[in-house]
Amino acid sequence: MVRRTRAAMQETRTLLLATARQMFSELGYAHTSMDDLTARAGLTRGALYHHFGDKKGLLAAVVEQLDAEMDERLRAITDTAENAWDGFRQRCRAYLEMALEPEIQRIVLRDARAVLGGGSPEAQRHCIESLRQLIENLVLQGVLVEAQAQALAALIYGSLAEATIWIAEADDGDVRLAQASQAFELLLRGVLKRPTDG
Numbered sequence: 741m742v743r744r745t746r747a748a749m750q751e752t753r754t755l756l757l758a759t760a761r762q763m764f765s766e767l768g769y770a771h772t773s774m775d776d777l778t779a780r781a782g783l784t785r786g787a788l789y790h791h792f793g794d795k796k797g798l799l800a801a802v803v804e805q806l807d808a809e810m811d812e813r814l815r816a817i818t819d820t821a822e823n824a825w826d827g828f829r830q831r832c833r834a835y836l837e838m839a840l841e842p843e844i845q846r847i848v849l850r851d852a853r854a855v856l857g858g859g860s861p862e863a864q865r866h867c868i869e870s871l872r873q874l875i876e877n878l879v880l881q882g883v884l885v886e887a888q889a890q891a892l893a894a895l896i897y898g899s900l901a902e903a904t905i906w907i908a909e910a911d912d913g914d915v916r917l918a919q920a921s922q923a924f925e926l927l928l929r930g931v932l933k934r935p936t937d938g
Contacts, residue, residue, distance in 0.1 A: 753791045755781050761802045765843045769799055769851040796855060803852045807863045810838060810848075811870070818874065825883045828874050829928065835900050836920055839907035849908035868897045885933050892931065899927065 759781040763772045774795055778785050792798040814831050821827030838844050852859060871893035878884040884892075903920040910916045 749791075752783060752787050756783065756788055756791060756798065757801060757805060760798050761805070761843070761847070764799065764802060764847050764851060768846060769795075769855055799847075799851065799855055800860070803848055803856065803859065804863070806844060806848050807859060810835075810844065811866065815870070824874070824878055824881060828878060829925075831874075832896070832900060832924060832928075833921060836903055836907065836917060836924065839904035840913050840917060845908045845913075849905055853905070864897070864901075868893045871897055882933055884931050887931065896927075899924065 756777075759777055760772070763777055763780065772795075774785055774788060778788055788795075788798065792801055814834060817831045817834055818824075818827040821830055839849060848859065868890075872889045875884060875887070875892050875896075876889040879886060879889060903924065907913050907916045907920055
């Protein structure tokens, strides 16, 4: 029996992920059959089970990939903003806007919640930690009021996460996005330091 090289194994994994991502996005998790998926990828079900365990494991891997891409996009917004406050606001707004992107909406905000119970705890911790660092920096710069950064990050993340689900579930997602964005700006105003805050 010929042992497959590491590169060939990685290629198989990459192909399965790409095919699953496309099919989950087009058809949804429930309507994607593993036989159709492996046929489209030109692979066997054994390859799928070897790399991901089962269909649910494959979904989790696709969600992880999407989470990483979303994080990269959000980090780029923060890194290229004119100032830290604009970067923070734009990052939060972009996160809400992602709820209208068909792939994210269907796979991350609908199927992952229904099948996996939501995103991975590790991804959530990473998001909160990213926000904590940004908030801590804004407090140090005197932009935000003195606050426990970890607590504020958890509250802001929770608000954003729930709002994206609310937007994704609607037929009028654009309307809900506008409403959520407006409401979020009101929340952010509450933590902005005013001249009278000393």
